[in-house]
Amino acid sequence: MKAYVFPGQGAQFSGMGLDLYEKSAKAKDLFHQANDILGFSITDTMFSGSAEDLKQTNVTQPAVFLHSVILSKVLGEDFKPDMVAGHSLGEFSALVANGVLSFEDGLKLVSQRAQAMQRACEVTPSTMAAVLGMEDELVEAVCAETEGVVVAANYNCPGQLVISGAYDAVERACENLKERGAKRAMILPVGGAFHSPLMEPARQDLANAIENATFNNPICPVYQNVSTFAVTKPDEIKKNLVFQLTAPVKWTQSVQNMIKDGATSFTEVGPGKVLQGLVKKIDRSMETASAGIE
Template identity: 85%
Template structure:
């Protein structure tokens, strides 16, 4: 069975999507429609902007979403048996498997990016990568550390990301190194994604999600919050709302996809980060990047 997976923020690169635009009239149409919906020329930033230009949350999230979704529409032989997306990538997966329309997906992603940006400005917060410790040890250190700091991304065994108030994350990094972490380093991100500090953004996004049409999926989606196959539009909605303040359980999602019969993972969008994580979760899996026809 083929599992298609969609990357999140951090996968962007300068020049992304230009090959799609140049080779496919359908891609051109979708990119032009995106410029209209967003009210600014995201294609200019994607095709010609610097890495710095692409780093702004309100640009990054729609850019990665557009690259993934348009590739799924114009790429070769897109026939998923199951899908999943890492954080932001969940929105790309939902458009690709028919739950959201292209327009609604992009509007929600834009709303999400703006809401997260606003939440980031309320308090000094950050995230940090932790390598070489068991999940339980990381969770335990976070719970013992004063202030808000939680496990935010379960990327693969031995690789977690923690998230929270700046001072608490810094302190947790010190404690984790003392407990034997190979590395515990602050990441260059705008704020504490997938932590309780995203609550204002969750409320903003919840209202937008409630007012959006969600259809029955063409194939199951394994969501970050629940990690199991979901087919019910109402359940998908609920999980999507909680995703902003809950951890991304990527390891568990991939393990469940494999348990349910996935034998090949195809990454749809910029970069190869998810292929690397899948290999670290199960070395025997076939992984590849989605290509153009």
């Protein structure tokens, strides 16, 4: 069974999507539609902007989403998923690719999500940190013992967990984790505490938009960050998507469940190869690949 996975924020690079634009009339049309929907030329930044330009919140998330979704659409008959999943932002790409959301609704939600997250980041100085070489349960315990808001946020693969919260609490947690034996605990260059309780204002902002969007039956099950299990009911997909901003990304558990349910290969659709690396760390025997067009 073929699993298709969609990357999240951080996978962007200067020049992303230009090959699709130049090789495919369908891709070109979708990129032009995206510029119209967003009200600015995101293609200018994607194709020729600097890495710094691509870091702008209103650009980063739509850019990664567009690269993934447009690639899935130009694959045509080659895109035949038995199951899909996306890492954080990538879940929106997965839902458009598997027919739950329209291209326009997906892009509008991603744009609103980026802006809502930016506003939430401005309320409290907050950040995230990568913790390497420690059992998940011990990281969770140290976070619980640490004063202030700090929680496990991204379960990326065994031995790699990202924590998230108020800046001072994350700093304290990093010191505590190193004392307890973590190989590394390092602050990440991110704008705020994604997938933590500090994103509650963004969740509320996005909840209304998600409620008003049309969710269709998927062409195949989606393994969502919040639940980690195969989901096919539009109402359940919608509910999980609302809680995604404040809940952890359970990537390790999602991939394990996909394998348990019969996945034999994982194809990454979008920029970079981060998810292929994580899949290999979760199960070395899995076949992985990048999607692409000739």
